[in-house]
Amino acid sequence: MTTSFIHPALIMIVGACLLPLVRGPFRKPYMFLIPLLTFIDVVYLSQHPGTYGVFQFMNWELTFGRVDRLSMIFGFIMALMAIIGTIYGMHVEDEWQHIAAWFYVAGSLGAIFAADYITLFLFWEMMAFASTFLIWARKDEEALAAGYRYILVHTFGGVVLLLGFVLRYQATGDLTFDQLNVSSPELYTWLIMIGLMLNAAVPPLHSWLPDAYSKATAIGAVFMCAFTTKTAVYTLIRSCSGFEVLIYLGVIMAIYGIIYAVMENDVRKLLGWEIVSQVGYMVAGVGIGTSLAINGAAAHAFAHILYKGLLFMAAGAILTSTGRQKLTQLGGLYKKMPATMVFMLIGGLAVSGLPLMSGFISKSMIITAAFESHLLWVGFALILVSAGTFLAAGLRLPYLIFFGKNNCSEETWEKAHDPSWNMQLGMAIGGFLCIFLGCYTPFLYNMLPNTDVTFHPYNAYHLSETLQVMAFTGFGFFMLRKYVMPQNTISLDIDWFYRMGGRAFLWTVKNPLQWFDTALGKFYKVVGISCLMTTSAFWSWFDWNGIDGIVDGTARCVRAIGRRVTIVLQRGAIQQTIYYTVSFAAVLLVAYVWL
Amino acid sequence: MIINLIDYLRDRLQTVIYCCYGVMAFIVVWSMSVDTSHAHTWAEKMIPGFWSLFGLGSCAVVVMVARWYGKSGIQAREDYYDN
Numbered sequence: 001m002t003t004s005f006i007h008p009a010l011i012m013i014v015g016a017c018l019l020p021l022v023r024g025p026f027r028k029p030y031m032f033l034i035p036l037l038t039f040i041d042v043v044y045l046s047q048h049p050g051t052y053g054v055f056q057f058m059n060w061e062l063t064f065g066r067v068d069r070l071s072m073i074f075g076f077i078m079a080l081m082a083i084i085g086t087i088y089g090m091h092v093e094d095e096w097q098h099i100a101a102w103f104y105v106a107g108s109l110g111a112i113f114a115a116d117y118i119t120l121f122l123f124w125e126m127m128a129f130a131s132t133f134l135i136w137a138r139k140d141e142e143a144l145a146a147g148y149r150y151i152l153v154h155t156f157g158g159v160v161l162l163l164g165f166v167l168r169y170q171a172t173g174d175l176t177f178d179q180l181n182v183s184s185p186e187l188y189t190w191l192i193m194i195g196l197m198l199n200a201a202v203p204p205l206h207s208w209l210p211d212a213y214s215k216a217t218a219i220g221a222v223f224m225c226a227f228t229t230k231t232a233v234y235t236l237i238r239s240c241s242g243f244e245v246l247i248y249l250g251v252i253m254a255i256y257g258i259i260y261a262v263m264e265n266d267v268r269k270l271l272g273w274e275i276v277s278q279v280g281y282m283v284a285g286v287g288i289g290t291s292l293a294i295n296g297a298a299a300h301a302f303a304h305i306l307y308k309g310l311l312f313m314a315a316g317a318i319l320t321s322t323g324r325q326k327l328t329q330l331g332g333l334y335k336k337m338p339a340t341m342v343f344m345l346i347g348g349l350a351v352s353g354l355p356l357m358s359g360f361i362s363k364s365m366i367i368t369a370a371f372e373s374h375l376l377w378v379g380f381a382l383i384l385v386s387a388g389t390f391l392a393a394g395l396r397l398p399y400l401i402f403f404g405k406n407n408c409s410e411e412t413w414e415k416a417h418d419p420s421w422n423m424q425l426g427m428a429i430g431g432f433l434c435i436f437l438g439c440y441t442p443f444l445y446n447m448l449p450n451t452d453v454t455f456h457p458y459n460a461y462h463l464s465e466t467l468q469v470m471a472f473t474g475f476g477f478f479m480l481r482k483y484v485m486p487q488n489t490i491s492l493d494i495d496w497f498y499r500m501g502g503r504a505f506l507w508t509v510k511n512p513l514q515w516f517d518t519a520l521g522k523f524y525k526v527v528g529i530s531c532l533m534t535t536s537a538f539w540s541w542f543d544w545n546g547i548d549g550i551v552d553g554t555a556r557c558v559r560a561i562g563r564r565v566t567i568v569l570q571r572g573a574i575q576q577t578i579y580y581t582v583s584f585a586a587v588l589l590v591a592y593v594w595l
Numbered sequence: 596m597i598i599n600l601i602d603y604l605r606d607r608l609q610t611v612i613y614c615c616y617g618v619m620a621f622i623v624v625w626s627m628s629v630d631t632s633h634a635h636t637w638a639e640k641m642i643p644g645f646w647s648l649f650g651l652g653s654c655a656v657v658v659m660v661a662r663w664y665g666k667s668g669i670q671a672r673e674d675y676y677d678n
Binding site: 258259260262263334335338341342371376379380383384386387388391403459460461464465467468469470471472473474475476477478480483484487488489490491492493499 | 601612631635648649660662672
């Protein structure tokens with residue numbers, strides 16, 4: 001270990017631990033300083049690739065700092081998002097939220113730089129537990145329940161991952177976290193992939209995401225939308241690239257997410273479904289596994305963190321000011337929240353992949369990689385989802401919140417206003433970066449992990465393709481908009497099975513099992529207790545008359561004999577006593593000599 | 596400023612809609628002049644405005660599938676999970 005290596009996660013952890021001690025006017029500068037230091041550390045490390053922080057623990061070698069191109073691009077964007085998220089949440093007094101958020105960032109950075117499964121697992125679980133507190137910090141009943149569901153699902157995922165790498169260790173004796181042999185997968189390969197996949201919200205293990213992100217606090221959701229899924233995408237790139245099943249899962253995920261996003265009424269749940277859909281692109285990219293596809297997955301994760309962070313910040317601003325997050329309770333807000341509207345539009349257009357926006361330069365890389373690998377159906381499916389994304393996030397969402405029919409109650413309308421300066425600053429940085437990445441492609445492209453491929457998004461054919469798809473999606477929305485109006489409904493999903501399964505279990509415990517227990521109690525009362533009483537009465541009688549009789553009788557007998565002996569032998573005459581004693585001694589002596 | 600601009604455009608909604616149609620027409624006409632030698636399938640080369648049709652079709656498919664799926668029982672009342 002070289003002295004120049006300070007783990008970025010360590011800065012966040014120490015910073016989080018010291019946060020409660022820093023109060024008053026020092027709090028805000030401190031909150032800006034710690035993520036900034038982490039970011040500087042990550043940038044410094046990017047100049048010095050290598051392996052750091054190697055420790056021997058029992059029989060295993062733990063590596064905390066694997067710094068290469070792939071870990072750097074993810075480390076860079078996570079540290080950057082930590083700065084933006086912290087600025088956005090600076091006004092929040094509740095320090096536990098900040099501590100949880102920083103531990104969560106630390107978990108993500110730790111997992112990204114980890115080079116063995118034990119270290120990865122440690123930080124993986126740190127992420128899961130820290131982020132749960134970002135949900136619970138909302139402090140209402142729904143958030144509490146959602147937090148429990150979230151932590152249970154993630155514990156399950158963690159256990160599957162643990163099972164996978166322990167089996168692998170048993171089979172190969174190797175704990176290094178690196179590319180798995182995906183061409184002939186073993187049981188442990190599947191288990192590791194499923195463990196990682198759960199965090200990337202790949203169906204059927206995805207329901208936790210929209211559920212949890214819509215219930216978290218405003219700043220909690222901003223952090224959560226960036227870290228869990230994209231760290232999982234990183235780990236999938238690292239270990240499962242080229243795993244063919246991921247192509248199918250990724251495409252299913254992209255389509256499934258967008259269908260639910262179009263049906264959704266809750267703004268942040270809608271954005272959650274959008275994450276599922278967008279991460280589908282990345283998962284498909286990982287499955288394709290070519291250099292371009294992997295670059296595309298990494299680039300899309302980078303761009304996605306920024307625009308999705310921006311969208312969640314805008315949604316958080318609406319929630320904070322109006323207290324509402326349902327489309328059926330919003331509308332026409334452009335008059336009250338113009339700045340938020342601009343930021344949400346930028347985010348919406350970036351996620352839709354409008355030219356000159358970040359989504360355009362990253363998403364197209366994965367689609368091109370699919371076409372180049374002759375996976376035409378994947379390419380077409382992903383373009384279909386692009387159209388759906390523009391429909392859901394670029395058109396429907398801003399239309400229903402800021403334009404469209406005003407469904408706000410008088411109270412909501414009164415309360416609606418653009419958020420505080422720090423929230424606007426966070427959104428402004430996010431918005432600027434969404435446009436900057438789209439306009440100045442080398443910034444992102446120079447960071448990509450594979451340097452053997454180049455990609456040029458701005459060619460006439462690609463521009464014409466994108467503009468046509470977007471323009472006619474817009475036309476389609478204009479014509480069909482009455483079919484996508486929000487309704488006061490929730491959309492049932494796979495979580496139905498465990499939510500209802502949990503209830504069925506509770507019902508089983510409360511009804512048949514409880515009945516059996518009560519019946520057993522009654523039976524015991526009637527039959528058991530009376531049997532016991534009769535048996536005890538018998539033993540009591542036996543004790544009193546049988547055992548006590550023998551013992552007392554023996555005692556009485558001994559006493560009577562003793563009294564008789566005393567009366568006969570000890571009459572008080574000394575010569576008689578001496579006579580008995582000497583005779584007894586003589587008899588003993590004779591017996592001893594003769595026998 | 597933004598509010599005034601939006602109000603200004605809303606007052607002239609019909610004109611804005613015609614402008615959008617104009618932009619769409621321009622994009623389609625321009626796309627026909629674009630070199631399609633890098634296209635991946637024959638359909639892209641042979642059908643003029645292929646991606647326009649694809650975009651419109653995709654939008655309609657997504658809207659209709661979501662509507663059908665939602666109506667098939669997936670969209671439930673809000674208190675569905677309440678005790």
